[in-house]
Amino acid sequence: MILDLDQFVRREQGFWKELESFLGKFEGRSDTRFTLEDARRFHYLFQRTSSDLAKIQTFSAEPELKRYLETLVARSYPHVHEERGRRRGSFAGWFASTFPRAFRRHYKAFWLAILTALVGSAFGTFVVLADPDSKHVLLPFSHLLGDPSERVAEEEKRAADPEERADQGGRRGTFSAYLMQNNIRVSITALALGLTYGVGTFIVMFYNGTILGAVFADYIHAGESEFLFAWLLPHGVIELPAIFIAAQAGLVLGRAMLGWGTNVPLRGRLRRVRPDLVTLILGASILLVWAGLVESFLSQHHEPVIPYSVKIAFGLVELVLLVIYLAWCGRHEKREESRG
Amino acid sequence: MKGGIGRTASLEIRTPEGVVFSQPLASPVTRFLAYGVDLVIISLMQATLREGLQLMVVISEDIAVAVQIALFFVLSIGYPILLEWLWSGQTVGKRVVGLRVIDEGGLGLKGTQIVVRNLMRAVDAIPAFYFVGGLACLLSKRSQRLGDLAAGTLVVRSPRSRAPRIQDLLGRMYYNCFREHPHLEARLRQRVSPEEGQMVMHALARRDDFEPEERVRLFGEMADYFREMVTFPPEDLAGMTDEQYLRNVADTVFRGRG
Numbered sequence: 029m030i031l032d033l034d035q036f037v038r039r040e041q042g043f044w045k046e047l048e049s050f051l052g053k054f055e056g057r058s059d060t061r062f063t064l065e066d067a068r069r070f071h072y073l074f075q076r077t078s079s080d081l082a083k084i085q086t087f088s089a090e091p092e093l094k095r096y097l098e099t100l101v102a103r104s105y106p107h108v109h110e111e112r113g114r115r116r117g118s119f120a121g122w123f124a125s126t127f128p129r130a131f132r133r134h135y136k137a138f139w140l141a142i143l144t145a146l147v148g149s150a151f152g153t154f155v156v157l158a159d160p161d162s163k164h165v166l167l168p169f170s171h172l173l174g175d176p177s178e179r180v181a182e183e184e185k186r187a188a189d190p191e192e193r194a195d196q197g198g199r200r201g202t203f204s205a206y207l208m209q210n211n212i213r214v215s216i217t218a219l220a221l222g223l224t225y226g227v228g229t230f231i232v233m234f235y236n237g238t239i240l241g242a243v244f245a246d247y248i249h250a251g252e253s254e255f256l257f258a259w260l261l262p263h264g265v266i267e268l269p270a271i272f273i274a275a276q277a278g279l280v281l282g283r284a285m286l287g288w289g290t291n292v293p294l295r296g297r298l299r300r301v302r303p304d305l306v307t308l309i310l311g312a313s314i315l316l317v318w319a320g321l322v323e324s325f326l327s328q329h330h331e332p333v334i335p336y337s338v339k340i341a342f343g344l345v346e347l348v349l350l351v352i353y354l355a356w357c358g359r360h361e362k363r364e365e366s367r368g
Numbered sequence: 369m370k371g372g373i374g375r376t377a378s379l380e381i382r383t384p385e386g387v388v389f390s391q392p393l394a395s396p397v398t399r400f401l402a403y404g405v406d407l408v409i410i411s412l413m414q415a416t417l418r419e420g421l422q423l424m425v426v427i428s429e430d431i432a433v434a435v436q437i438a439l440f441f442v443l444s445i446g447y448p449i450l451l452e453w454l455w456s457g458q459t460v461g462k463r464v465v466g467l468r469v470i471d472e473g474g475l476g477l478k479g480t481q482i483v484v485r486n487l488m489r490a491v492d493a494i495p496a497f498y499f500v501g502g503l504a505c506l507l508s509k510r511s512q513r514l515g516d517l518a519a520g521t522l523v524v525r526s527p528r529s530r531a532p533r534i535q536d537l538l539g540r541m542y543y544n545c546f547r548e549h550p551h552l553e554a555r556l557r558q559r560v561s562p563e564e565g566q567m568v569m570h571a572l573a574r575r576d577d578f579e580p581e582e583r584v585r586l587f588g589e590m591a592d593y594f595r596e597m598v599t600f601p602p603e604d605l606a607g608m609t610d611e612q613y614l615r616n617v618a619d620t621v622f623r624g625r626g
Contacts, residue, residue, distance in 0.1 A: 033622050055456045078387040085388070094562075098389040099526070105383060106476035201434035209441035213490075216445075220490035223514050228491070281518065295472070299520055306480045309487065 037093065040080050044100060047073040051103050074104040125358030127311040130304045131273060132354070134280045141233050141275035145268075148237025153245040155238075166242045176250035183255075187333045204324030211267060211316045215274030219281065219309050226282020233275050240268075258336035261343025263323035269350060270315035277308035315350075322346075377511060379522060381474040391474065391524040394467045396505040399523055400498065405461030410447055414440055445486070452482045458526075468526035472510070481519040488515030544619045545604045553620045556598045565621045568594075568614050575611070587611045 050070050062070065081097040117126070131138065155162050214232070221228025247256040284297040292300070326339065378390040417439055424432040451459040457469035457477050469485070471477055492501030492513045501513035510522055546553050571590060575583060591610035594617050605613070 075385060078383060078385050081389060082387050092566075098391075101383070101387060101389045102381070102391050102474065102524075103526075105381065105389070105474050106471065109384070110476045199430055201428075201430040202437065205434035205437035209437055212441070216487050217490045220488045220515075223488060223491050223518060295520055298518055302478075302480045302484055302519070306483045309483075 033093075036080075036083075040076075043073055043076050044080075044097070047077055047100055047104060051100070051107075054107055055103070070104075071108060074101070074108050077101055077104070122307075123311075123314070125361050127307055128354050128357040129361070130307040131276070131311070133304060134276055134308075137279040137283070138272055138276040140279055141229070141272045144230050144233040144275075145237030145240070145272070148234035149241025149244065150237075151234075152238035152241025152243075154241075156242040156245040157249065160246075163242060163246060167239060176247045176252045176256075180252050180255045187329065200324045200328070203328070204320045207323050208317050208320035211271065211320065212313050215271055215309065215312050215316065218271065218275045219277045219305065222278035222281030223285065224282070225285045226279050229275050229278030229282060232278075233272075236271065254336050254340075257343070258339040259327055262339050262346070263319045263327045265343045265347040266315050266322065266350060267319035269354075270312040270319060273308055273312040273315070277305045277312070280308070281305055377509065379472075379474065379510065379524065391470065391522075393511045394523040394525050395511065396502050398465050398467060398525070399505070399511075400502070402459070402461035402465040402467050403498070405464050406448065406459050407461075409460050410443060413443060413447075417443070448486045449482055452477065452486070453479060457482075457521075462523075466526055467523050469521050469523050472516075472520045472522050477521065481521050485515040485519035485521050488513075488518050491515075544616045544623075545608075546600060546616045546620050548604065549600060552598050552600055556594075556617065556620055559597045560594075560617070560621050564594075565618070568618045569622070572611075572614060572618060584610070587614055590614055 047070070050066075050073065077097060077100050081094070081101050084094050084097055152166060155166065214236075218229050218232045221232060244256065247253065280301050281298075284301045285294070287294060287297055290297065326334070326342065329339075377393045379393060380388060380390045382388045418436060421432045421436050421439075424435065448459050452469055455463070458467070462468060469477060469482070471481065489498075489501070492498055492504070492515050494500045498513070501515070504513045504517070505511050508517070512522060516522060546556070568590065571586065578586065587610040591613040594613070608616075
């Protein structure tokens with residue numbers, strides 16, 4: 029049996045157009061809300077068009093019309109059958125609870141990222157102490173290649189000169205923005221390389237650890253520990269954990285790719301970790317914005333402008349606050365959830 | 369899901385109502401075209417921003433450059449995320465080329481999926497020009513780059529197809545002698561497949577495009593093919609050209625029982 033296509037199209041076209049206008053509204057704005065009546069009408073139109081498609085598939089001789097109806101049904105389908113609710117919440121709530129809780133859920137991956145960086149820094153330390161010339165290969169920044177004591181003397185001389193200070197002050201914003209976007213880019217790469225079953229993330233962490241180890245070894249060996257800590261602590265105590273958090277997300281992704289200790293298929297595993305990946309990388313990015321500001325506007329000031337002890341103390345306070353934030357925030361909600 | 373090497377794959381979804389519909393998956397080439405359009409848009413926006421920020425230089429060059437670096441970065445990362453979220457899986461490039469990102473189950477896109485698929489570009493773009501992503505697309509059964517795999521998304525072709533206006537052609541139909549034999553017409557309707565019916569419609573619609581000799585030969589072959597399906601009484605077919613025979617077939621198939 030074949031439909032009377034002409035009559036069929038004439039009879040149904042009005043419903044298809046109406047469904048199309050509904051879809052136009054849905055697709056134009058992602059937060060469109062409808063009244064109950066509208067929702068009922070939309071559901072009716074979807075069912076009617078689906079039924080038309082079923083008829084066409086069985087009886088008709090019109091591929092163009094079939095494609096048109098398929099497009100309509102395909103566009104309507106997610107709006108009718110979506111079960112996953114939209115989570116709506118404030119940014120403050122997310123920052124105070126969702127982020128630290130996501131961090132704690134995957135704390136082992138965080139420690140693994142730190143451990144990898146530590147292994148890298150041990151390697152960097154060993155290489156620089158065993159062969160000081162290897163600095164030129166290991167360190168990507170030109171200002172780190174010279175003698176640490178000479179650099180400290182130069183920085184302190186520059187800090188004492190009002191003209192130099194004014195000149196540097198005129199470039200702080202640019203430097204800060206550059207640092208932020210560069211660090212966030214590195215963090216996103218550390219996350220995305222989780223797709224390589226975590227191997228790429230391990231390599232990024234090891235490499236960054238190597239650089240850090242080499243710098244530490246170089247400055248401590250030259251007797252410039254105070255300068256080093258005063259220079260790195262104010263921003264480093266936030267920047268490094270932020271990059272470790274991004275790597276943590278990468279390792280969580282890597283583990284989901286591998287699927288150790290679970291029978292859930294790959295798609296299910298990825299679906300499960302996805303919200304945490306986004307939370308972790310967003311949290312890391314926010315921390316990196318703060319670290320960028322501190323690095324540009326505080327870390328680059330040296331004695332006599334700001335005493336080293338003040339900078340070190342500032343860094344330690346930041347570290348304590350960060351530990352409290354990541355370890356404690358949102359615990360209350362977890363208890364309430366488990367009671368509920 | 370169906371597909372294979374050498375033909376465009378499609379995602380097939382069966383709704384709880386029992387209706388099956390398919391979504392044609394986008395090829396890597398069309399996706400690259402859409403990306404190219406987006407790249408042009410981003411560049412234009414960056415150029416506009418740069419011009420706009422020139423005004424800020426008067427206040428402070430440092431702040432102007434800092435804002436420029438920050439906005440360029442936010443734009444390059446945020447453009448696809450924001451547009452795919454606002455336009456249900458489309459960016460300007462995808463709209464122009466007719467593509468849409470969908471959930472791999474055919475459902476709506478979640479914000480986390482959009483963020484993940486776009487952040488994973490860091491790996492897909494390695495080493496240059498989306499080599500890794502393109503390769504993954506070619507090797508993947510569902511044309512997914514690595515970002516799509518992680519996000520559980522697919523890119524489908526989303527043409528705005530319209531209900532066809534076949535009435536124009538059917539309106540020109542004349543007296544159909546097949547109507548004298550409803551039982552034979554019913555058999556013909558039963559045996560003609562959708563593709564065969566469509567072929568006749570297209571051949572008739574494009575009759576003037578063919579060379580006269582070729583048209584006679586083509587319509588002859590087609591008419592013979594349909595004559596073998598159902599045999600109408602020879603006295604009714606006397607003097608009927610092949611083209612008239614095909615018009616009768618089209619009328620019978622598409623007009624239904626009048």
